Amino acid sequence: METRVNRRRFLKAVVVSDKMDKTRVVQVGKVHKHAKYEKQVRNIVKYKAHDEKNIAKTGDVVLIMETRPLSKDKRWIISEVVGSKV
Secondary structure, eight states, X not given: OOOOOOOOOEEEEEEEEXXXXXXXXXXXXXXXXXXTTOOEXXXXXXXXXXXXXXXXXTTEXXXXXXXXXXXXXXXXXXXXXXXXXX
């Protein structure tokens, strides 16, 4: 029997909003070099992540894991709270 490899993505994010029940808006920052001008370019993407026990608060650094669609916008789950940004 073969072992199944978990290919889910993990990202480190910062909680931006905790106003919804069991849902947190998280922000992921990515830095890459521009192809032509070779300048550092910052991208910020916001995701909605599921937080079953409402543990994460605004300003916390969390680890989010990709999952099946949970609602119209939610495709991520908060797997653990890494620390606090403040």
